[in-house]
Amino acid sequence: MFNIKQFGAIGDGIHDDTAAVKAAIDACRAEGGGMVVVPPGQYSCTPLELFSYVNLHLEPGSVLLASPEVENYHINNTSAASSRAGLIRAVNAKSFSITGTGTIHCQGMKFMDETRPRVGDPGTLDYVATRTRQKEKFRAMDHGVEDGPAQELERPGNPLQFMQCENVTLRDIVILDSPNWTIHFHGSNNIVISGMTIKNNILIPNSDGIHFQNCSNVRVSDCYIECGDDSFAFTGYGPEGSLTENVLVTNCTLISRSSAIRVGYGKSDMKNMLFNNIIIRNSNRGIGVFQRDAGAMENIVFSNIVIETRLHTGHWWGHGEPIHVSSVKHNSAEGYGTLKQIRFSNILAKGEAGMLVYGCPDSVIEDVVFDNVRFDVLQSKLADRYGGNIDLRPIDDIEFGVFEHHECGLYAENVRGLKVHNFQLHWEGAPASYFQHGIEVKDCEDVVVDGFAGKAPQQSETSLAFHADRSRGVTVRNSDDVGQDIVTV
Numbered sequence: 002m003f004n005i006k007q008f009g010a011i012g013d014g015i016h017d018d019t020a021a022v023k024a025a026i027d028a029c030r031a032e033g034g035g036m037v038v039v040p041p042g043q044y045s046c047t048p049l050e051l052f053s054y055v056n057l058h059l060e061p062g063s064v065l066l067a068s069p070e071v072e073n074y075h076i077n078n079t080s081a082a083s084s085r086a087g088l089i090r091a092v093n094a095k096s097f098s099i100t101g102t103g104t105i106h107c108q109g110m111k112f113m114d115e116t117r118p119r120v121g122d123p124g125t126l127d128y129v130a131t132r133t134r135q136k137e138k139f140r141a142m143d144h145g146v147e148d149g150p151a152q153e154l155e156r157p158g159n160p161l162q163f164m165q166c167e168n169v170t171l172r173d174i175v176i177l178d179s180p181n182w183t184i185h186f187h188g189s190n191n192i193v194i195s196g197m198t199i200k201n202n203i204l205i206p207n208s209d210g211i212h213f214q215n216c217s218n219v220r221v222s223d224c225y226i227e228c229g230d231d232s233f234a235f236t237g238y239g240p241e242g243s244l245t246e247n248v249l250v251t252n253c254t255l256i257s258r259s260s261a262i263r264v265g266y267g268k269s270d271m272k273n274m275l276f277n278n279i280i281i282r283n284s285n286r287g288i289g290v291f292q293r294d295a296g297a298m299e300n301i302v303f304s305n306i307v308i309e310t311r312l313h314t315g316h317w318w319g320h321g322e323p324i325h326v327s328s329v330k331h332n333s334a335e336g337y338g339t340l341k342q343i344r345f346s347n348i349l350a351k352g353e354a355g356m357l358v359y360g361c362p363d364s365v366i367e368d369v370v371f372d373n374v375r376f377d378v379l380q381s382k383l384a385d386r387y388g389g390n391i392d393l394r395p396i397d398d399i400e401f402g403v404f405e406h407h408e409c410g411l412y413a414e415n416v417r418g419l420k421v422h423n424f425q426l427h428w429e430g431a432p433a434s435y436f437q438h439g440i441e442v443k444d445c446e447d448v449v450v451d452g453f454a455g456k457a458p459q460q461s462e463t464s465l466a467f468h469a470d471r472s473r474g475v476t477v478r479n480s481d482d483v484g485q486d487i488v489t490v
Contacts, residue, residue, distance in 0.1 A: 002035060002036045002375065003025040003026075003029045003035060003036065003037045003038065003195075003236070004025070004038045004040060004167075005018070005022050005025045005038065005039055005040070005044065006021075006023045006040060006282075007023070007025070008021040008022075008024040008027075008028070009021040010022060010027075010042075010044055010473025011042075011044075012040070012041075012043060012044050013042070013043065014043030014044075014045055014064075014175060015040075015045065015067055016045065017045050017046070017047070017068075018045055018046060019045075019046045019047045019048075019049065019094065020046040020072045021044075022037075022039075022044065022046055022049055022161050023049060023050075024088045025037045026049065026050070026051065026052070026055060026057070026375045029055050030052045030054075030055060032057055032232050033054060033241075034053070034054025034056075034096075034149045035054070035055070035056070035155060036056045036058050036309065036392050037055060037056065037057050037058065037061060038058050039057070039058065039059045039060060039061030039063040039065065039101070039154075040060050040062075040063060040104060041060060041061065041284065042063060042064070042067055042249075042381075043064040043066050043411050044061070044063070044064065044066060045065065045066045045068065046065055046066065046088065047068045047073040047074070048073075048074060048075065048086045048087065048088060048089075048090065049088065049089050049090070050089075050090050050091065050092075050305045050359065051089060051090070051091040051094060051097050051099075052091065052094050052097065053094045053095045053096055053097055054095075054096050055097050055098075055100075055116045056097065056098045057097075057098070057099045057100075058087075058099075058100050058101045059099070059100070059101035059102070059103025059104070059105070059174055060101055060103055061101070061102045061103065062101075062103065063091070063101070063103035063104070064103065064104045064105075064106055065088070065103070065104070065105045065106070065159070066106050066108070066462050067105070067106065067107045067108050067160065068108075069108045069111040069112075071154075071155050071156065071157060074086045074157040074158065075285065076427060076480075077158070078163065079158065079162065079249070080157075080158025080159045080162065080181060080184065080185070080204075081153070081158070081159060081181060081182045081209075081312075081341075082140075082156070082158075082181050082207040083151075083156050083157055083158040083180075084134060084158075084159050085155075085156075085157050085158045085159065085369055086162075086458075087157050087158040087159040087160045087162050087181065088105065088107065088150060088157070088158065088160045088161065089105075089160065089162070090161075090163070090164075091162075091164070091166055091169075092165060092166070093164070093165045093166065094164075094166050094167075095167040096165060096167070096168040096318070096360075097166075097168075097170075098169065098170035098171065098172065098175060098276060099103075099161075099171050099172075099174055100171075100172045100174065101172075101173060101174060101232040102173050102174070102175070103174060103175070103269045104174070104175040104176070104177060105160065105174060105175070105177070106175065106176075106177045106178060106446070107160045107176065107178050107179045107180060107183075107318060108178055108180075108249075109151065109156070109179050109180035109181075109201060109202060109205050110178060110180075110202050110204075111180075111209060111399055111456070112153065112154050112155065112156035112157065112180045113151045113152070113153055113154060113156075113180070113204065113205055114151060114152045115146060115151045115152060115204055115223065115364065116145070116146070116151075116152075117151065117152040118142055118144065118145075118146040118147070118148075118149065118150065118151060118152060118315055118316070119150045119151065119153065119315070119316050120316065127355065129217065129403065132401075132403065132404045132405065133390050133403055133404065133405055134265075134311040134388070134389040134390055134402055134435065135385070135386060135390075136406040137337060137388075138386065139213075139386070139403075140314070140315065140316060140386065140387060141386060142314065142315070142429055143314075146204060146315065147314035147315055148164045148203075148204075148258070148313040148314040148315050148317075149203065149204035149205075149206070149229060149258065149313075149314075149315050149317075150204060150205065150206035150229060150258070150315055150316060150317065151204040151205065151206070153205070153206060153207075155194060156180040156181060157180055157181065158180050158181055158462050159182045159183070159184070159185040159212075159490045160176065160179050160181070160183055160184070161176070161181075161183065161184040161185070162184075162187075162299070163185070163186050163187070163189055163314070164186075164187045164188060164189070165187070165188045165189065166186070166189040166190075166468045167189065167190045167191055167192070168190075168191045169186070169189060169191070169192045169201065169244070170192075170193045170195075171184070171193070171195075171197060172193070172194070172195050172196055172197070173195070173196040173197065174197055174198075174456040175197070175198045175199075175200070176197070176198070176199045177200055177201070178199075178200075178201055178202055178205075179199070179201045179205070179208045179209065179228070180324075181207055182207060182208070182209040182212045182230075182234075182250045183209060183210055183211065183228065184199075184210070184211045184212065185212050185214070186212070186213045186214065186216045187210070187214045187215065187239075188214065188215050188216070188239060188243065189213075189216045190216065190217050190218055191217075191218045192213075192216060192218070192219045192220070192221075193220050193224050193265045193365075194211065194219075194220070194221045194222070194224065195220075195221070195223055195224070195300075196222075196223045197224045197225075197226075197414045198224070198225045198226075199211070199224070199225070199227065199228060199460050200225070200226075200227045200228075201228040201229055202229065202255070203227065203228065203229045203258050205229040206229055206230060206258075207229070207230050208227035208228045208229040208230050208232050209228060209230040209231045209232070209256075209257075209259075210227075210228045210230075210231065210232040210233060210262070211226070211232075211234070212231070212233075212234040212236070212237050212398070212462065213232055213233075213234065213235045213236070213245065213248075214237070214238050214239060215237060215238065215239030215243040215244065215245055216235075216237075216245060216248075217244060217245060217246045217247055217248075218246075218247045218378075219247070219248045219250075220231070220249045220250075221249070221250045221251070221253065222250075222251050222252050222253070223251075223252045223253065224252075224254075224382050225253070225254045226251045226253065226254075226256070226257075227255075227256040227257075228253050228256070228257060228258070229258045229259075229477070230258060230259045230326050231257060231259045231260045231261070231262075231289075232253075232255035232256070232260075232261045233250060233253075233255070233259075233261070233263065233354050234263040234264075234280075235248060235263070235264045235265075235274065236263075236265065236266045236267045237265070237266065237267030237268060237270065237271050237296055237298075238266065238267035238268075238269070239267065239269045239296070240468065242269075243269045244269055244270050244271075244272075245269060245270070245271040245272075246270075246271070246273045246274075246404050247273050248273070248274040248275065249275050249277075250262075250275070250276045250277070250279070251275075251276075251277045251278050251279070251367045252277075252278045252279075252477055253278075253279050253280075254279075254280045254282070254285060254361050254449060255279065255280070255282070255284065256281075256282050256283050257281070257284040257285060257286070258284070258285050258313060258318055259284070259285055259286060259289075259318050259319055260284075260285075260286045260288065260289035260302075260318075260319060260325070261279075261287055261288065261308075262279070262283045262286070262287070262288045262289065263278055263282070263289045263291065263298065263407040264290045264291070264298070264301060265289070265290055265291030265292055265293060265298060265340075266288070266291055266293050266294065266331070266395075267293075267294055267296065268294040268295045268332075268335050268338070269296055270294045270296050270297045270298070270300045271296070271297075271298045271299075271301075271339065272297070272298070272299045272301075272304070272326075273300045274300070274301045274302070275302045275304075276288075276301075276302065276303045276304070276306070277302075277303075277304045277305055277306075278305045278306075279303075279305070279306045279307075280305075280306075280307045281306065281307065281308045281310070282309050283309060283311065284308075284309070284310050284311075285310065285311075285312075285313050285317050285318075285319040285320075285321060285447050286305055286310060286318075286319030286320070286321070286322050286323075286325055287308035287309075287310050287322065287323040287324060287325075287350065287352070288306070288308070288323070288324050288325065288345075289319070289325045289326075289384050290325070290326045290327075290340070290343060291325075291327055291328075291339070292327070292328035292329075292338045292339070292340035292364060292366075292455075293328075293329065293330065293331035293332070293395065293396070293403060294330075294331055294332050294335045294336075294338055295335040295336045295337065295338050296330075296339075297338060297339045298338065298339065298340045298341075298490075299339070299340070299341050299342045299344050299436075300342050301342070301344070302343075302344040302346075303344065303345050303346070303348070303407050304344070304345075304346045304347050305346075305347045306347070306348050306349075307349045308323040308324070308349070308350040309346065309350075309351050309352070310322065310350075310351070310352040310353065310354070310355045311352065311353045311379070311381060311383075311385040311460050312354065312381045312384070312387045312388060313383070313387075314383065314386070315323055315389075317339060318386070318392060318394050319392055320354045320359050320387065320390055320391070320392045320403075321350065321353040321354035321381070321387075321388075322350055322354045322356060323348075323350035323351070323352040323354075323356055323376065323435030324348075324350070324356040324357070324358070325356070325357050325359075326340070326357065326358045326366060326369065327341060327359040327360070327366075327393055328340040328359070328360045328361060328364040328365075328366050329355065329359070329360075329364065329393055329396050329401075330361070330363070330364070330396070330397040330398075330399070330413075331359050331395050331396055331397050332383050332397065333397055337361075337363045337364040338364060339364065340360070340364065340366050340367070340368070341366065341367035341368045342367070342368045343366075343368070343370070344369075344370045344372070344376075345367045345371050345372065345374060346370070346371075346372040346373055347372075347373050347374075348371075348373070348374040348375070348376075349375050350374065350375065350376045350377070351372065351376075351377045351379055352377075352378065352379065353375070353379050353380070353381035353383075353384070353388070354388065354408060355378065355382075355408040355410055355411065355412055355436070356376065356410065356411045356412070357391065357411075357412055357413075358412070358413040358414070358419070359391065359393065359412075359413075359414050359415070360414060360415030360416055361415055362415060364415075365415045365416065366415065366417070367416075367417045367418050368417075368418040369413075369418065369419050369420070369455075370419075370420045370421075371411070371420070371424055372422045372423065373422065373423045374421075374423070374425070375424075375425040375427070375451065376400040376410055376411075376424070376425070376426050376427070377429060378410055378426070378427070378429060378436070378458070380429050380430045380431070380432070380433075381428045382432070384433040384435075388408070389405060389406070389407065389408060389432055389433065389435030390403050390404060390405055390406065390437060391403070391404055391406040402408050404407060407435050407436070407438075408433075408435055408436050408437070408456060409437060409438045409439060409440060409441045410426040410428075410436075410438075410439045410440055410457075411424070411426075411439075411440045411441075411444070412438075412440075412441050412443075412457075413440075413441070413442045413445055413448075414442075414443045414444055415444050415445065415446070416442070416445045416446075416448075417445070417446045418446070418447045419442065419445055419447070419448045419449070420448075420449045420451075421440065421448075421449070421450045421451070421453060422449075422451050422452055423451070423452040424440070424452070424453050424454070425448070425454045425455065426439050426440070426453070426454065426455030426456070427454065427455070428458055432458040432459065434459070435459035435465070436459065436464075436466045437458065437459070437468075438457065438458070438466070438467065439453075439455040439456060439457055439458065439465065439466040439467060440453065440455070440463075440466070440467045440468070441467075441468045441469070442468075442469045442470070442472050442475065443469075443470040443471060443472065444470075444471050444472065445469070445472040445475075446472065446473045446474055447473075447474040448469065448472060448474065448475045449476045449478075450467060450475075450476070450477045450478070450480065451476075451477075451478050451479050451480075452478075452479045452480060453466075453467065453477070453480040454480070467480075
């Protein structure tokens with residue numbers, strides 16, 4: 002055991018304790034491994050590196066306090082939204098861990114201007130005035146930053162970044178106020194994360210909870226994550242032949258300003274992923290599965306999940322969908338990928354926008370199942386400013402990033418093999434006028450709707466409980482309460 006105070010750490014939150022912490026880590030490494038102990042106190046630090054066989058243990062009452070000065074984070078060009086380093090990094094290391102019930106405080110709001118909202122991504126502002134339902138009033142702000150995101154200043158990189166690592170354990174620690182993706186794993190294998198709390202300021206854009214790029218054999222359990230971007234993100238950005246597979250996520254509570262769970266992006270294959278026993282609250286989008294590049298995505302299961310989503314003000318990706326599945330092209334050079342065998346079972350959802358399964362003729366989504374789903378569509382005070390648009394960002398043709406489109410309880414386009422079993426759809430009050438049907442399938446094939454209980458959102462001849470447009474092999478059964486309010490064209 003290597004106590005950082007024995008190496009000169011003061012722990013008053015004022016003095017820079019980086020040298021003492023580094024000395025303890027180096028001594029532990031020189032002995033072939035062991036435990037670096039951080040006792041109670043506040044230890045101000047600049048970037049640190051971990052190595053194989055080192056356990057960084059944060060005792061109760063201990064705080065690693067990240068420097069609030071951006072110049073203290075050297076340039077390394079490996080972080081997501083910054084060219085600078087973060088606080089703790091490991092590269093090509095194995096069998097190391099960060100444990101204990103202490104805290105890593107990243108001081109993320111020191112790198113934000115919370116008086117100004119971020120106005121938009123490059124390239125998006127030119128088309129919203131013509132493509133969205135609200136035209137030039139799309140996402141107009143009434144005052145301040147409202148739901149955010151706030152305008153970022155220059156900021157550090159990912160506070161915790163692990164690249165090409167193996168046998169990594171993160172257990173019980175608390176991470177606060179990240180300025181960027183909080184934890185970033187890249188090209189790593191055999192990861193265990195348990196009992197962690199991540200609580201970021203939800204005004205901070207890109208402050209994802211845990212982001213896995215091309216990682217395999219991942220087990221995450223019993224975590225609470227609140228952040229201003231995706232709570233969990235699994236992406237396939239990596240070299241040719243890299244893979245994301247064998248992922249288990251369970252017993253977590255998530256709050257997000259983008260997708261609480263995001264799967265997809267990147268050309269690498271992604272498969273064999275299970276998400277179970279999860280609560281998603283107050284999020285902009287619940288579950289997002291995105292095929293955007295060449296590669297295969299398959300065998301992804303979401304079960305026993307409670308979802309609450311709503312529309313939020315400001316420039317966030319997503320439009321309040323509890324579930325979003327889409328397959329379109331993002332990178333012209335890489336072409337289209339495939340997306341198939343996606344399951345949603347035992348879902349209780351409340352949201353202010355409809356569920357979406359959106360493929361394209363060049364990448365038809367295959368074999369999607371909704372089983373035992375209840376969806377309550379809620380009224381939204383932001384419907385006029387934000388509602389009635391589909392958000393597919395990022396996408397190769399930016400004009401279709403966000404565009405006007407009617408909504409449904411469940412809307413599916415270019416899907417082959419859609420199965421909807423025991424789907425309950427309820428409308429709260431009078432739905433917004435842009436809600437057109439209960440369930441609609443368009444350009445779909447081999448559709449089975451069995452045990453649908455739901456009504457049309459509007460009292461008009463053009464609003465139906467179920468509508469099939471240009472679709473083949475459509476079967477609707479055991480849906481007596483829908484009555485004759487079913488039309489296939």
